[in-house]
Amino acid sequence: MESSNQYLMQTYVRSPVSFECGRGSWLWDTAGNRYLDALGGIAVAILGHAHPQVAAAIADQARTLLHTSNLYDIPLQRRLGERLCRLSGMDRAFFCNSGAEANEAAIKIARRFGHQKGIDKPAILVADGAFHGRTLATLSATGNRKVQAGFEPLVAGFKRVPFNDLDSVRQLGHRAQDVVGIFVEPIQGEGGVNIPDTGYLSGLRELCDANDWLLMVDEIQTGMCRTGKWFAYQHEGIGPDVATVAKALGNGIPIGACLARGRAAEVLVPGSHGSTFGGNPFACRVGLTVLDVLEQDRLAERAAALGARILDALQQRLAGFNSVRAIRGRGLMIGVEFDRPCTELVSIALNERILVNVTAGTVLRLLPPLIFTDEEAEMLVNGVVAVIEQFEKDRVP
Numbered sequence: 001m002e003s004s005n006q007y008l009m010q011t012y013v014r015s016p017v018s019f020e021c022g023r024g025s026w027l028w029d030t031a032g033n034r035y036l037d038a039l040g041g042i043a044v045a046i047l048g049h050a051h052p053q054v055a056a057a058i059a060d061q062a063r064t065l066l067h068t069s070n071l072y073d074i075p076l077q078r079r080l081g082e083r084l085c086r087l088s089g090m091d092r093a094f095f096c097n098s099g100a101e102a103n104e105a106a107i108k109i110a111r112r113f114g115h116q117k118g119i120d121k122p123a124i125l126v127a128d129g130a131f132h133g134r135t136l137a138t139l140s141a142t143g144n145r146k147v148q149a150g151f152e153p154l155v156a157g158f159k160r161v162p163f164n165d166l167d168s169v170r171q172l173g174h175r176a177q178d179v180v181g182i183f184v185e186p187i188q189g190e191g192g193v194n195i196p197d198t199g200y201l202s203g204l205r206e207l208c209d210a211n212d213w214l215l216m217v218d219e220i221q222t223g224m225c226r227t228g229k230w231f232a233y234q235h236e237g238i239g240p241d242v243a244t245v246a247k248a249l250g251n252g253i254p255i256g257a258c259l260a261r262g263r264a265a266e267v268l269v270p271g272s273h274g275s276t277f278g279g280n281p282f283a284c285r286v287g288l289t290v291l292d293v294l295e296q297d298r299l300a301e302r303a304a305a306l307g308a309r310i311l312d313a314l315q316q317r318l319a320g321f322n323s324v325r326a327i328r329g330r331g332l333m334i335g336v337e338f339d340r341p342c343t344e345l346v347s348i349a350l351n352e353r354i355l356v357n358v359t360a361g362t363v364l365r366l367l368p369p370l371i372f373t374d375e376e377a378e379m380l381v382n383g384v385v386a387v388i389e390q391f392e393k394d395r396v397p
């Protein structure tokens with residue numbers, strides 16, 4: 001019998017569809033219809049659905065050992081920490097279970113770093129349009145009033161600056177004594193796939209060095225090869241002091257990590273932070289397997305090449321559409337911005353059996369799995385063009 005959702009808190013507006021199974025870039029609903037998944041559970045299913053290597057690792061680890069707690073040595077956690085540090089250029093990892101938790105760890109590191117320098121009320125610079133999560137500290141860091149409204153008082157200690165604006169950060173450097181770091185997404189995801197100018201991150205790196213601030217980068221959506229490099233900051237050849245990852249790291253198994261380098265990696269000590277589930281053998285085994293597949297199938301290169309082709313095709317095919325304001329992307333993180341709210345694109349696409357998302361009200365966002373084939377990419381471009389055609393036709397003149 002169908003059950004209703006009356007026993008669920010009404011926190012989500014859901015599309016009227018439920019999926020029963022998935023394989024690769026495809027999902028099947030309960031009526032047997034097949035959908036092309038160009039969203040991957042919001043940048044999570046980076047290897048698609050039911051990936052055989054991931055499924056095998058999950059089954060094997062479930063039969064072996066799930067959880068022991070951080071009261072004991074966890075070899076799989078040590079191995080995943082080492083792999084992530086080598087890929088990111090960082091020194092140490094702290095494991096948790098979600099993006100917001102990874103960012104909480106980053107915020108705690110920055111505050112404690114400040115206190116160690118004798119700053120009583122440390123402040124972290126955060127950007128307009130940022131999204132860092134839904135816990136109290138991370139929603140306070142988020143630059144979107146809708147996420148914060150009704151949850152005041154907000155956590156103190158954040159100072160807001162415009163995104164992609166080095167001058168405003170530079171000015172604060174001269175004035176503010178209590179700043180201890182800056183926390184930004186290398187490309188804003190929820191904010192609308194906003195790509196800063198080349199030189200923004202390296203400029204922030206210089207300002208952080210000049211002011212003895214920590215550069216903290218939220219790679220929860222952009223990390224794990226999504227943009228064509230393991231981490232988006234690597235496009236600028238810089239190293240942050242702190243980087244957070246989650247979403248794609250477990251391909252659907254909840255896991256997050258806060259990575260840190262140099263002094264930032266030494267701030268948290270026994271008793272200062274922790275997690276019951278964080279870094280358990282199960283999640284770490286899955287994370288290691290995801291890294292194996294990303295590496296063995298060279299999916300960073302694949303994301304860069306395929307993403308460039310999709311972007312190019314969209315730019316050509318959407319050139320004549322007057323509701324399209326901009327088309328932008330890096331790797332397989334792509335946004336099409338419209339001149340008006342476009343949330344109905346989600347249901348039009350659903351009718352066409354394509355899963356996409358609209359963020360920031362006016363931006364169609366594509367976050368397909370990195371295992372997308374050439375043929376699937378072509379289907380996606382054709383589908384998106386057809387969906388936008390319909391959207392424009394429906395427009396009341």
Ligand SMILES: *Cc1c(COP(=O)(O)O)cnc(C)c1O
Pocket residue numbers: 098099100101103131132133134185189190218219220221246247
């Ligand atoms: C999704 C996301 C988060 C929050 O992750 P959760 O796992 O939902 O807590 C934080 N930062 C960015 C950039 C994200 O995209």
